[in-house]
Amino acid sequence: MRTRLVNPVFHVLLIVLALGGCAAITPQEDRPADKSMAPAAFERWPALSPIADRNVLVPLNEGKTALNWRLQLLQSATQSIDLQTFIWRTYATGNAILAAVLDAAGRGVKVRVLLDDSFLAHADPVLHAVAQHPNIRYRIYNPAANRAGGTVTRQLANITEFNRLNHRMHNKLLLVDGRVGIVGGRNQADEYFGLRQQQNFRDMEVLLQGPVINDLAPAFDLYWNDEWSIDIDALTEGDPGLNLISERQALAAAPRYPLPPVASVAQWRQVFEGGFAAELELIVDDPQQVGSGE
Known part of the structure; x- marks a missing residue:
């Protein structure tokens, strides 16, 4: 019996071509x-009335x-949350x-969340479940076509x-009610706030x-409305076993x-x-380079 050795790179290329043709x-x-x-x-932000005509920034150095x-x-x-990370x-x-x-959405606040797709393997079912709330919308920036399996x-x-x-989206922006925002380098993860035992980032x-x-809302909209920011419902069908109720239950136990x-008017005024x-000048990269081959 003869044994024929096949180049493993050839097998990998075949797998890549087969999988790459399954979705777009x-x-x-x-x-x-x-x-x-x-x-x-x-009236909803009375602490801001006396200072609304000048920019005020508060450094958030400690996690x-x-x-x-x-x-x-x-x-x-009270009315809107735009979160990009x-x-x-x-x-x-x-x-x-x-x-x-979720608490804010329950109060009637309209929530838009824009996530980069780099670290969202296995996350689609949860995003679908949360997006069942009528006040919450998720879009995924520049998503991978094949949503099954892990990152590899x-x-x-x-x-x-x-x-x-x-081309990835590293922007981090939180805008609430079009009145107060947070920008900077922190992602929504423990290691960015000094809460991990193994490692933390400054x-x-x-x-x-x-x-x-007034510049933060257009900056968010620039990426939210980009042609490569895709609604989660347009990417996958979700998991029939998961819904908003089950996600609330899982969150309560996690x-x-x-x-x-909740911060009082006096606390907002004090901070x-x-x-x-x-x-201040806000500088934002243009997302239109995505898909251009540049």
């Missing part, structure tokens, strides 16, 4: 633009302080942020689209209010960072009184 992503070229809501009335103000900002939302892990931090988002499988299946998939964010906030008390007045 269609850019949403003719979709109507979905714009941010107008800023909330100052737990940054997380607490992020959660308090979500808890203070590269990573959102379902650990203590991510679960706390999700709980605050997805990357192999889409290796023929390297020029497109090589990062910086700023809490913002003032005229610069470890999570405790939600702080911005301790901030810095500044001339």
